[in-house]
Amino acid sequence: MWITLTINRLNIKMEKNKNLTGRCICGQVKYIVTEKPLFTQACHCKDCKVITGSSYVINSSVLDNTLIIEGEVSSTELKAGSGATCRAYFCTKCGTYIYTDYASAVGRLTVRTKTLDNSENFPPQAHIFTKDKDPWLNLMDDVICFEKMYDPKKTWPEESLKRYGEYLKNNN
Ligand SMILES: [Zn+2]
Numbered sequence: 001m002w003i004t005l006t007i008n009r010l011n012i013k014m015e016k017n018k019n020l021t022g023r024c025i026c027g028q029v030k031y032i033v034t035e036k037p038l039f040t041q042a043c044h045c046k047d048c049k050v051i052t053g054s055s056y057v058i059n060s061s062v063l064d065n066t067l068i069i070e071g072e073v074s075s076t077e078l079k080a081g082s083g084a085t086c087r088a089y090f091c092t093k094c095g096t097y098i099y100t101d102y103a104s105a106v107g108r109l110t111v112r113t114k115t116l117d118n119s120e121n122f123p124p125q126a127h128i129f130t131k132d133k134d135p136w137l138n139l140m141d142d143v144i145c146f147e148k149m150y151d152p153k154k155t156w157p158e159e160s161l162k163r164y165g166e167y168l169k170n171n172n
């Protein structure tokens with residue numbers, strides 16, 4: 001038991017120390033995420049369809065002190081249907097949408113998962129607003145779907161909740 005616990009802790013520490021990298025399509029903006037994302041989710045809502053020009057977006061939530069941007073980004077304020085505001089950040093040269101700062105997500109930033117170099121390592125852990133999902137898009141049976149939103153306390157992994165909770169405690 002003791003050995004298992006030690007190994008688990010070691011694994012978490014190693015994963016935490018592994019930097020992730022990402023970029024825009026023209027390469028003017030490059031970024032580093034210094035800790036693994038807290039949670040990755042796909043959103044099928046109508047706003048995300050318009051913003052992406054596609055069926056859904058995939059977003060990874062990271063602690064706001066773990067995202068390091070290199071290059072020039074511009075930003076604009078967007079308003080969701082719910083009235084919630086966010087600030088979206090883009091490459092000034094090619095317009096690739098890199099990340100979002102949601103007013104409601106204190107201490108976190110939301111990276112566009114598919115701008116990560118190894119985005120295949122971060123499949124969606126949940127699909128949200130599936131009430132607006134395109135009817136021809138079939139999700140696998142084992143994926144976690146929500147008609148609208150979910151309660152992070154019930155859906156996020158224990159480790160992510162703990163990490164986020166500690167961050168808020170130490171930075172507010
Ligand atoms: Zn660019």
Ligand SMILES: [Zn+2]
Binds near residue numbers: 043045046049129
């Ligand atoms: Zn959405």
